[in-house]
Amino acid sequence: MKKVVIDPITRLEGHGKISIFLSDVGEVENAYLQIPELRGFEKFCIGRKAEHMPLLTSRICGVCPVAHHFAATKALDAAFNVEPTSAAKKLRELMYCGYIIYDHILHFYYLGGPDFIVGPDAPPEKRNILGVIEKAGLDIGKEVIKHRAYGQRITEILGGKATHPACGLPGGISKSLNEEDRQEIEKMAISCVEFAKFSLKLFHDIVLGNSRYVDMIKSDAYTLKTYYMGLVDVNNNVNFYDGKVRVVDPNGNEFLKFEPKDYLNHIVERVEEWTYVKFPYLKKVGWKGYAGGEDSGIYRVGPLGRLNAADGMDTLLAQEEYEVMYKTLGGKPVHSTLAFHWARLIELLYAAERAVELCKDPEITSTKVRNLPGEPGEGVGVVEAARGTLFHHYALDKDALVKDVNLIVATTNNYPAICMSVRDAAKGLIHDGKVSQGLLNMVEMAFRAYDPCFACASHFAIGQMPLTIEIYNHEKRLLKTVQR
Amino acid sequence: MAKEKLKFAFYWAASCGGCEIAVLDINEKILDVIQIADIVFWPVAMDIKYKDVENMPDKYIDVCFFNGSIRTEEQEYMANLLRQKSKVLVAFGSCAHEGCIPGLANLHNRKEIFQKAYLESKSTVNPEKNVPKTKIEVKEGVLELPEFYDTVKTLDQTVEVDYYLPGCPPPVNLTIEALEAIAKNELPPKGSVLAPLKSVCDECPRKKEDKKISKIYRVYEKVPEPETCLLEQGIICMGPATRSGCGAQCLKVDMPCTGCGGPCPNSPEQGSAMISALASILGLEEEKEKYSDEEVEKLINQIKDPIGTFYMYSLPASILRRKVMKE
Numbered sequence: 113m114k115k116v117v118i119d120p121i122t123r124l125e126g127h128g129k130i131s132i133f134l135s136d137v138g139e140v141e142n143a144y145l146q147i148p149e150l151r152g153f154e155k156f157c158i159g160r161k162a163e164h165m166p167l168l169t170s171r172i173c174g175v176c177p178v179a180h181h182f183a184a185t186k187a188l189d190a191a192f193n194v195e196p197t198s199a200a201k202k203l204r205e206l207m208y209c210g211y212i213i214y215d216h217i218l219h220f221y222y223l224g225g226p227d228f229i230v231g232p233d234a235p236p237e238k239r240n241i242l243g244v245i246e247k248a249g250l251d252i253g254k255e256v257i258k259h260r261a262y263g264q265r266i267t268e269i270l271g272g273k274a275t276h277p278a279c280g281l282p283g284g285i286s287k288s289l290n291e292e293d294r295q296e297i298e299k300m301a302i303s304c305v306e307f308a309k310f311s312l313k314l315f316h317d318i319v320l321g322n323s324r325y326v327d328m329i330k331s332d333a334y335t336l337k338t339y340y341m342g343l344v345d346v347n348n349n350v351n352f353y354d355g356k357v358r359v360v361d362p363n364g365n366e367f368l369k370f371e372p373k374d375y376l377n378h379i380v381e382r383v384e385e386w387t388y389v390k391f392p393y394l395k396k397v398g399w400k401g402y403a404g405g406e407d408s409g410i411y412r413v414g415p416l417g418r419l420n421a422a423d424g425m426d427t428l429l430a431q432e433e434y435e436v437m438y439k440t441l442g443g444k445p446v447h448s449t450l451a452f453h454w455a456r457l458i459e460l461l462y463a464a465e466r467a468v469e470l471c472k473d474p475e476i477t478s479t480k481v482r483n484l485p486g487e488p489g490e491g492v493g494v495v496e497a498a499r500g501t502l503f504h505h506y507a508l509d510k511d512a513l514v515k516d517v518n519l520i521v522a523t524t525n526n527y528p529a530i531c532m533s534v535r536d537a538a539k540g541l542i543h544d545g546k547v548s549q550g551l552l553n554m555v556e557m558a559f560r561a562y563d564p565c566f567a568c569a570s571h572f573a574i575g576q577m578p579l580t581i582e583i584y585n586h587e588k589r590l591l592k593t594v595q596r
Numbered sequence: 597m598a599k600e601k602l603k604f605a606f607y608w609a610a611s612c613g614g615c616e617i618a619v620l621d622i623n624e625k626i627l628d629v630i631q632i633a634d635i636v637f638w639p640v641a642m643d644i645k646y647k648d649v650e651n652m653p654d655k656y657i658d659v660c661f662f663n664g665s666i667r668t669e670e671q672e673y674m675a676n677l678l679r680q681k682s683k684v685l686v687a688f689g690s691c692a693h694e695g696c697i698p699g700l701a702n703l704h705n706r707k708e709i710f711q712k713a714y715l716e717s718k719s720t721v722n723p724e725k726n727v728p729k730t731k732i733e734v735k736e737g738v739l740e741l742p743e744f745y746d747t748v749k750t751l752d753q754t755v756e757v758d759y760y761l762p763g764c765p766p767p768v769n770l771t772i773e774a775l776e777a778i779a780k781n782e783l784p785p786k787g788s789v790l791a792p793l794k795s796v797c798d799e800c801p802r803k804k805e806d807k808k809i810s811k812i813y814r815v816y817e818k819v820p821e822p823e824t825c826l827l828e829q830g831i832i833c834m835g836p837a838t839r840s841g842c843g844a845q846c847l848k849v850d851m852p853c854t855g856c857g858g859p860c861p862n863s864p865e866q867g868s869a870m871i872s873a874l875a876s877i878l879g880l881e882e883e884k885e886k887y888s889d890e891e892v893e894k895l896i897n898q899i900k901d902p903i904g905t906f907y908m909y910s911l912p913a914s915i916l917r918r919k920v921m922k923e
Contacts (some may be wrong), residue, residue, distance in 0.1 A: 115737050142736050150728075150744060151610065151670070152709035153715060156700040160904040163815050167908075169856060171697040174614020174765065192816070218620075254624065261623050272849035274621065274840075275614045275765050276856075279849045282816050285850040293746035322816065380721045383714045384734040386739040390713075390720060485816050511900055512814065518718040 130555065132538050136544025143535035145559070147527075150388040154517045162188055162512040166280040169504065172521065175218070176275050178211035178267055179497030179522070182353065183504040185280030190373065190491025191508050192282040196362040199478035200284035202470055205353040206297070207270040207277070208495070209467035212352055213304050214263025214274075215470055215498040216415075216460040219254045220311060224560050228319045232328070232553055248314070259307045266467070269293050284482035290347065291464070294477055301467035308461035312433060315457055320440065329450040330441070333540030334558065336533055337362040337404040337447045339394060339411035341525065342418030343496045344369075349426040350418050350462065351497040358421045359394065362406050364445040368396070372494035375503050385524035391528045392520055402532050406584070410532070413500025413525040414562055420445035430462035449533050452561040488512040497522040499562065517550060526562050533558040602658045602778070605637035605649075605724040606627075607678055609671040610698060610748065611664030611857070615689040618765035619661075620810060622772055632779045633658075637678075649677055657682040659778055661761075665691040665699060665912065668742050684783070686774070686790075690764035692751040694858050695912025700904065702911050702918035705746040710823040746921075750913050760789045764856035764909060767842045791841035795860050797825075797851045800835055800844040804828060810881040812898040815851065826852045827877065837863065837870035856909050866904035867914055872898075 115133050132303070133141045157168055164185040170177035182204055184576035189196055196204070221244055230243040245253035264274040270289065271277025279286045289297075317326045328334065344358045345351040357375065359368040370378055381390040382399055392401045393409030400408040411417070425431040435455050440445050446455075470476055488508035495502050500522035507516040523530075541551045608616065620626070636657060637649055660682035666672050677683055690696035701709065714720065714727045732739045751757050761774055774790045777783050784790070797804070807828040820826055826833040826847070833852035835844070839860050846853055855866060863869035878895055880887065887895075899905065907914055 131737075131739055134610070142734075144734065144739055146739060146741060149610070150709065150713065151667075151698045151740075152701045152704065152713065155696075155704050155709045155712040158712075159703070159856075159901060160700075161814065161901050164854070164901075164908070168697055168700075169763070171612050171614070174612035174617055177612075177614065257626075257827075261621070264621060268845075272845045272847075272851060275617050278846040278851040278854075282859050286815075286851045357662050376719060379719060381717070381719045383720060383726045383728075385724045385726050385729045385735060386741065386896075388741065388744075390717075413657060482819055484819075502720075513901060514610060516718070 114275070114408040114590070117541065120234045125263065130534055132535075132542070134542065134545055137437070138543065140535065140539040140542050143531070143538050144386060145527075145531045145534050146387045147181045147274060147389040154519055157517045160514050162191065162506070162508050163281065163515060165504075165506060165514065167276070167278065170276050172519075174275055175499050176211070176215060176522070178208060179495055179502050180504070181262070181271070181280050182208060183275050183493045183495045183497075184506075185263050185282065186354075186493030186495065187491045187506050188282035188485075188493070189281075190493060191489050191506055192485030192512075193487065193489060194485040195284040195481050196284045197478075197480045197483055199288070199475050200481045200483075201354070202287050202473060202476055203270060203289060203481060204280075205278075205466060206289075206476065207267055208353045209301070209463040209470065210266025210270070210297075212263075212463035212498060213266070213460060213467070214260050216456050216463070217256065217260045217263065217307075217311075219498070220453065220456060220460070221260075224456075227378070227553070227557050227560065228325060228453065229314070232557060255307060255310075259304055262304055266297050266300060269297060269407040281392075281482060282485040286480045286482075288479045289477050291477055293464075294471055298468065298471035301464055301471055304464035305461065305468060307431065308335055308457065308464045312457050315454060329448050331540070333537050333563075334449045334533070335447050336412075336449055336529060336536065338529055339367060339397070339409070340417040340445055341411050341413050341501055342421035342422035343494065343501065344422045345426060347426070348423040350422040350424075350459070350496075351426070352463070353496075357413060357494060360421050360445060362404070362447070364420065364443075368394075372503070373492045375492060375494070375505070375520075379503075381520065389524055389527055392525050393528065403530060403537065405525045405531065410528045411525065412529045413522060414452060414498075416446060416449075416452045417500060417526075418496060419455045419458065425458065425462050427462050427465035429465060430458055433461060449558060449561045499523050500525050523562070530559050530562050533562075602633040603636045603656065604633040605657045605660040605678065605682065606635065606678075607637065607660065607662050607674060608812050609662070609664030609675070609692070609751075610667040611689065611691045611696075612698075614765040615663035617689070618689070618763075618768065618771060621768050624773075624824040625772060625775075629775060633839070638766060646674070646677070649681060652681050653795040654680055655683045659684045659686060661686050662751055663688040663692050665695050666751065666754045667698075667745050667747075669745075670742055672749075672754055675751060675754045675879075682693050684758045684778075685751075685755070686759045686761055687751040687757045688761045689766050690757050690856050690858065690909050692757075693760045693793050693913070694760050694910040695748050695750050696909050699748045699910075699912040700752075700908070702748050703903065704919070705921050706744050709744075747918050748912050753912070758786045759783065760858075762789055762791050762839055762858040763842060767845075769843075771802075789839065789858070789861070791839050791857065794840045796838045796840045796842065796847075796857065797843070798833035799840040800825075800847050800853075802826065802847060808879050810879060810895075812878070820850055822850065826850075827873075832899070834866075834870055834906075837906075854908050856905075858910060858913075865915055866910045867902075867916070870906050871902075908910045 129146045132143045135141045166181045169180040169184045196241045268274040271279045343355040345355045361367040380395045381392045397409035425434045490507040492505045503520040505518040509515045687693045801827045804825045809830045813830045835853040836857035838855045839857040859866035
């Protein structure tokens with residue numbers, strides 16, 4: 113049996129490494145995506161002050177610190193039995209919109225999008241933000257930089273710092289928004305709506321206008337039938353900041369809808385000896401191995417997971433585009449992994465529109481931004497991180513020190529599905545033991561669509577991951593190394 | 597003849613990715629960076645392998661920006677390799693500088709961390725008591741994982757470091773100033789921290805009245821006055837013991853400094869510097885010549901989780917370094 117190792121030097125949860133095992137006739141037998149790093153937050157957060165949790169846990173991810181910051185803050189609301197003021201909830205949501213704007217732009221233009229904009233077969237040194245600028249023009253490049261910065265600026269105004277904000281408190285937020293800053297945010301948000309519309313137009317022109325790409329999106333190699341999970345509001349529309357967790361089955365029917373505090377009744381995680389990250393699945397359905405379909409408890413989260421799990425978007429333009437996507441891709445749910453990119457842009461538009469709405473809300477500049485907390489206890493906080501549903505669960509002692517912590521982070525939810533997507537892409541693209549350069553790109557595309565956290569650092573300016581494939585024969589002796 | 601371009605390298609070890617975002621946050625100035633420097637190694641961004649770095653002549657790289665702490669054998673190897681290949685090695689951000697928040701893992705060891713993550717976590721079902729192993733036989737063959745060390749180390753506990761850019765993450769203006777100093781060849785003496793010599797208090801616009809405090813409040817217990825010193829309102833603020841450069845950003849949203857900028861130049865042990873600052877203002881309401889042991893204990897007991905409070909970012913670099921584990 114041959115062993116093919118794709119060793120992407122990526123970040124966040126460390127380096128992701130893919131090992132693909134081939135049968136004697138050169139067909140893919142199985143694939144393993146290993147995450148070889150762990151940092152132990154669930155252990156060293158024990159004994160810390162409750163109010164430090166939004167600061168400590170934001171260091172799990174410097175790309176999505178706002179998600180951890182507010183999942184933690186909401187867990188503290190619950191643990192201290194305090195309801196944040198109405199203005200505080202709106203300010204948190206506004207800051208959250210800023211974060212989604214920044215993060216989704218980052219992914220579409222710097223990481224995932226270049227696959228489409230520059231082209232999946234383009235040389236690796238072109239499939240990056242500089243390649244995007246080359247293809248789309250410097251003026252557009254500057255707009256990308258500007259709007260990504262707007263998202264960060266919104267977080268900075270409300271949170272103190274853009275990366276690793278400081279404002280979350282049980283019962284509210286540390287500071288209210290003044291009129292001058294409100295106007296600045298509103299101006300940026302309006303500009304982001306236009307930029308999101310432009311980005312969607314670009315997607316339509318370049319991706320949907322090219323039948324080859326559309327065929328690729330719809331192809332079996334990139335199709336995975338799973339359950340989907342996401343937070344929804346009272347109307348079952350997508351919501352990033354608050355609501356109930358809804359799960360739909362592979363046919364799109366509602367399977368579960370639960371309060372975040374009940375997550376332990378619905379999600380369990382399994383441990384494998386070959387990776388440091390755990391594998392969550394739906395308790396009711398059970399673990400049936402790395403398989404899709406109704407009988408397997410594997411579910412997906414993130415942009416496509418949210419759109420599939422919801423009935424629609426809460427803003428006008430995003431809803432229009434939501435309908436276009438499902439019409440184009442053949443109804444709900446969409447199982448194409450590459451549709452994550454489209455879903456992400458629809459969410460970008462929603463976040464920008466929602467930010468404008470919140471800026472126009474007269475309550476947004478209210479100074480009633482804090483309620484004082486009650487006695488410390490236990491609480492769960494859930495938000496939708498850019499990459500999916502994020503669960504924080506804390507138990508506090510009588511001094512409001514942390515007694516216990518449980519975290520299920522966004523990418524972890526997708527981990528079983530990412531493993532399958534990578535395996536299936538490899539199965540579709542490796543035959544007779546032939547491993548081509550194009551294959552590396554395609555396998556990479558399969559997991560990049562999820563914007564996985566362990567690839568976060570590849571968000572960076574020139575956004576490429578070096579990969580190594582090592583091919584072993586059945587005696588496990590190295591035959592060949594493919595690198596780029 | 598045009599001036600020869602500088603050669604930059606970027607590397608990350610154990611970190612959260614925020615330092616990379618901090619570089620990105622210089623926004624359009626990144627275009628200026630590309631004007632003055634070629635980036636010769638950047639694993640997240642470029643197709644250059646470790647092997648290519650190994651083949652570089654010694655001191656080939658002009659400046660290497662290294663973020664993240666050292667926790668695995670591979671990270672240790674890369675720190676040594678990049679030291680050898682770089683004229684200037686910069687510890688970029690709090691993890692490389694001091695170990696930062698992930699350095700709080702030094703209160704435990706691998707065994708305890710595994711126990712919690714894989715066996716005791718509330719959502720985990722693991723009747724076979726599996727934990728990840730460095731070498732694992734699966735049906736199709738053998739898979740390997742790198743070993744997870746017991747202790748988090750800073751960069752300068754591993755190799756010699758020339759400069760430090762503090763902060764979690766480093767403030768944008770400090771990054772830009774450092775890049776400009778490099779471009780103009782105006783870097784300060786080796787060993788310098790590339791940040792102002794002042795403390796966060798010096799940058800903080802809040803008024804100080806040299807008030808004593810007798811009661812300590814947790815941030816959620818009290819809505820602070822907007823314009824006066826938080827410490828003098830009884831909220832522990834690491835400002836007096838923390839290096840500035842951030843513009844006291846957290847204080848602008850009415851939250852205390854938690855110390856990510858690292859120690860001030862004259863008192864390199866940040867935690868003890870803060871304990872001493874606190875000792876100088878904490879006292880009983882009524883003036884007293886001498887406190888009883890009971891009174892002292894009562895005052896001190898108000899401070900919860902001193903390690904997490906005073907050493908949130910600096911445990912691996914501190915005199916404490918880690919908890920001694922007894923088997």
